Amino acid sequence: MLKIINISKYFDQVKAVNNVSINVENSSMIGIIGRSGAGKSTLLRTINRLTDATSGEILFQNQNILNFKKKDKLEWQKNCAMIFQQFNLVPRLDVLTNVMLGKLNEMSTVRASLKLFTSEERHSALNLLNKFGMMQTALQRAETLSGGQQQRVAICRAMMQDPKLILADEPIASLDPLNARLVMESLRKIHDEQNITVICNLHTLDTAKQYCDRIIGMQNGEIVFDDLPSKLTNQKAREIYGAEADEAFEGTMTSVSLESADIKKTA
Amino acid sequence: MYSDNILGFETIEKNLKALAFKRLIYSFISILAILFLLSSGLTIAEENNAGSFQRGLSKFFDYPVDLFKEAFESGWRWYAYVFKYLPDLISTINMAFFSTLFGAIFALLLSLFASKNLIKNQYIVTLSRRTMDILRSFPELVIAMIFLYLMGKSELPAVIAIVIHTSGALGKLFSEAIENADNKPIEGLQSCGASWWQRVRFAVIPQVVPLFISYTLLRLEINVRASTILGFVGAGGIGEALSAVIQFRYGDEIIAIMFLLVITIISLDYFSRFLRGRLIGDNK
Numbered sequence: 001m002l003k004i005i006n007i008s009k010y011f012d013q014v015k016a017v018n019n020v021s022i023n024v025e026n027s028s029m030i031g032i033i034g035r036s037g038a039g040k041s042t043l044l045r046t047i048n049r050l051t052d053a054t055s056g057e058i059l060f061q062n063q064n065i066l067n068f069k070k071k072d073k074l075e076w077q078k079n080c081a082m083i084f085q086q087f088n089l090v091p092r093l094d095v096l097t098n099v100m101l102g103k104l105n106e107m108s109t110v111r112a113s114l115k116l117f118t119s120e121e122r123h124s125a126l127n128l129l130n131k132f133g134m135m136q137t138a139l140q141r142a143e144t145l146s147g148g149q150q151q152r153v154a155i156c157r158a159m160m161q162d163p164k165l166i167l168a169d170e171p172i173a174s175l176d177p178l179n180a181r182l183v184m185e186s187l188r189k190i191h192d193e194q195n196i197t198v199i200c201n202l203h204t205l206d207t208a209k210q211y212c213d214r215i216i217g218m219q220n221g222e223i224v225f226d227d228l229p230s231k232l233t234n235q236k237a238r239e240i241y242g243a244e245a246d247e248a249f250e251g252t253m254t255s256v257s258l259e260s261a262d263i264k265k266t267a
Numbered sequence: 268m269y270s271d272n273i274l275g276f277e278t279i280e281k282n283l284k285a286l287a288f289k290r291l292i293y294s295f296i297s298i299l300a301i302l303f304l305l306s307s308g309l310t311i312a313e314e315n316n317a318g319s320f321q322r323g324l325s326k327f328f329d330y331p332v333d334l335f336k337e338a339f340e341s342g343w344r345w346y347a348y349v350f351k352y353l354p355d356l357i358s359t360i361n362m363a364f365f366s367t368l369f370g371a372i373f374a375l376l377l378s379l380f381a382s383k384n385l386i387k388n389q390y391i392v393t394l395s396r397r398t399m400d401i402l403r404s405f406p407e408l409v410i411a412m413i414f415l416y417l418m419g420k421s422e423l424p425a426v427i428a429i430v431i432h433t434s435g436a437l438g439k440l441f442s443e444a445i446e447n448a449d450n451k452p453i454e455g456l457q458s459c460g461a462s463w464w465q466r467v468r469f470a471v472i473p474q475v476v477p478l479f480i481s482y483t484l485l486r487l488e489i490n491v492r493a494s495t496i497l498g499f500v501g502a503g504g505i506g507e508a509l510s511a512v513i514q515f516r517y518g519d520e521i522i523a524i525m526f527l528l529v530i531t532i533i534s535l536d537y538f539s540r541f542l543r544g545r546l547i548g549d550n551k
Binding site for chain 2: 073077086091092
């Protein structure tokens with residue numbers, strides 16, 4: 001389905017992504033781990049075409065999406081939804097509009113300029129908001145929401161795109177444990193219910209192990225691990241994280257697992 | 268080597284002292300020179316002026332006093348002139364509104380192409396920026412005088428002059444606002460497959476619109492003044508009326524026009540504050 005073949009991205013002399021190949025046969029939830037600067041974000045940005053790769057091919061349903069130009073490129077971006085660490089919503093627009101912006105690709109210039117959304121678009125946006133528990137905020141400005149709420153709105157926007165693939169770039173890195181759990185569960189739910197492939201950059205090891213079917217470890221722009229979560233030994237993980245190992249393992253204490261443990265306790 | 272350094276220090280010290288002394292003398296001489304120039308300038312001004320410079324200076328303060336004296340000589344009769352000049356004022360405000368509106372539209376178009384975060388092509392950005400530089404480098408008065416000469420005395424040349432200056436001046440402010448806009452929403456929409464214009468429309472404009480409104484309203488105030496001044500060189504409106512009554516020294520009418528202008532500027536200030544409040548909302 002998705003085949004990444006020998007992708008490289010150089011920034012001047014720095015090899016941010018170096019000869020990376022990933023093959024995704026069936027829909028799955030993939031976690032990419034690695035220390036900061038390992039090339040995780042750059043890889044996702046090349047897949048979405050926010051950044052152009054220096055060399056390599058990315059095949060999606062046997063089409064090289066790196067060759068797409070103009071309209072085809074925009075349509076690919078519509079099919080390949082992206083979720084960001086900083087949510088990247090439009091802060092001054094209301095939540096409902098923010099979600100409907102996911103449909104921009106299908107709208108004509110005139111219809112978009114005049115904000116003429118159809119009632120079906122409004123309905124499906126509201127349905128999505130309802131599904132992710134954000135219905136009550138529909139008419140609030142996005143900037144008035146908390147980080148976790150904004151990230152869930154961003155997920156709604158992504159789903160509004162009817163994506164075939166979801167990329168999440170550190171979706172929980174700036175969230176508190178409870179919201180981190182909500183967001184990861186939402187992503188997992190999307191994958192389970194709609195069979196959409198989700199590729200997720202994660203900083204903490206534990207989250208990746210808990211939610212993903214497959215873990216890819218990156219180091220200095222190269223893939224150093226690609227297997228089932230159970231195959232990832234502590235020693236290998238330490239090697240991937242290097243100097244940041246303590247932080248990444250420490251992260252397990254503060255992020256998702258602790259919260260779910262707490263909730264289990266209270267339940 | 269070591270002793271050489273000591274010697275070096277001594278020489279430097281000596282030179283420094285000599286320099287400091289020279290500087291002291293030079294400052295003293297220049298102060299004297301300035302004083303001399305000032306005093307001789309005053310004497311020349313005194314000799315050359317038809318009236319004396321000192322008397323001119325006192326007249327400078329007498330003039331407004333005289334105006335008020337004249338205006339109130341016949342009580343509150345000057346008040347009636349306010350209504351006489353109201354149509355002129357409206358024509359001036361019209362000029363200002365019209366030219367601010369068109370200036371802002373051109374500024375918006377130019378600023379989109381002058382913002383590095385929206386246009387990747389460096390040449391287009393530079394070209395648009397230089398265009399705005401040229402547009403705003405000429406004062407309205409200069410452009411207006413050229414157009415008034417070419418097109419005859421009417422409001423239109425003044426409006427064109429103000430539009431030209433406004434699009435250059437506002438365009439620079441607009442493009443700076445755009446470049447300071449947060450890039451995250453723009454990237455967010457780009458990742459959804461939104462086109463360039465859709466990104467501008469939904470990620471840039473909502474962010475910058477409060478600033479644009481503030482800048483435009485401020486420019487409106489400036490343009491009311493500008494179109495008044497352009498009246499002096501024949502662009503009609505209240506400026507022309509003011510220039511006429513000043514020449515004839517009709518104190519009461521001058522006061523009436525001044526009154527109108529002050530009221531206009533104050534109410535514009537209130538109006539813009541109100542509008543800004545309504546449009547931006549009172550968050551943060």
